[in-house]
Amino acid sequence: MMCPFCKAPDTKVIDSRRNEDFSVRRRRECVKCKKRFTTYEKIETSPILVVKKDSTREPFSKEKLRKGILYSCIKRPISSKIIDKLVDEVEKEISLRDDPEIKSIEIGELVLKKLKKIDDVAYIRFASVYREFKEIESFNAEVEKIKPSKKKSRD
Numbered sequence: 762m763m764c765p766f767c768k769a770p771d772t773k774v775i776d777s778r779r780n781e782d783f784s785v786r787r788r789r790e791c792v793k794c795k796k797r798f799t800t801y802e803k804i805e806t807s808p809i810l811v812v813k814k815d816s817t818r819e820p821f822s823k824e825k826l827r828k829g830i831l832y833s834c835i836k837r838p839i840s841s842k843i844i845d846k847l848v849d850e851v852e853k854e855i856s857l858r859d860d861p862e863i864k865s866i867e868i869g870e871l872v873l874k875k876l877k878k879i880d881d882v883a884y885i886r887f888a889s890v891y892r893e894f895k896e897i898e899s900f901n902a903e904v905e906k907i908k909p910s911k912k913k914s915r916d
């Protein structure tokens with residue numbers, strides 16, 4: 762990177778810090794004049810569109826996703842820190858795909874995969890909303906699937 766003071770073409774990075782939002786702050790020093798400056802690197806992404814069941818689209822909203830998960834976690838021993846982490850992970854996975862659009866059901870599946878490891882009840886609640894279980898059979902099948910994991914202790 763060019764030095765903003767003496768325009769020398771080479772600067773060295775003396776410190777690099779990654780922030781929560783994936784931006785990177787770099788402290789740099791000019792090889793020639795030794796002056797220091799800071800640069801910020803941000804990832805530029807275009808908004809991801811969520812394709813809903815009726816084929817309408819809306820920009821992906823982290824807050825909306827968080828609310829949905831929060832609702833499933835009511836009165837469960839799940840801290841908001843865990844929910845935040847889950848939302849962050851889902852957002853990251855969505856943004857890493859090449860497709861600028863994602864079906865709402867696919868987001869639901871991503872959340873379910875993670876919720877399953879966190880809490881059975883929250884998982885079932887979320888699944889019943891996202892998959893819209895119309896038949897009690899499919900719901901029961903889902904309950905059957907998670908039964909073995911109940912033996913695990915959680916503390």
Ligand SMILES: [Zn+2]
Pocket residue numbers: 764765766767768769791792793794795796
């Ligand atoms: Zn310089």
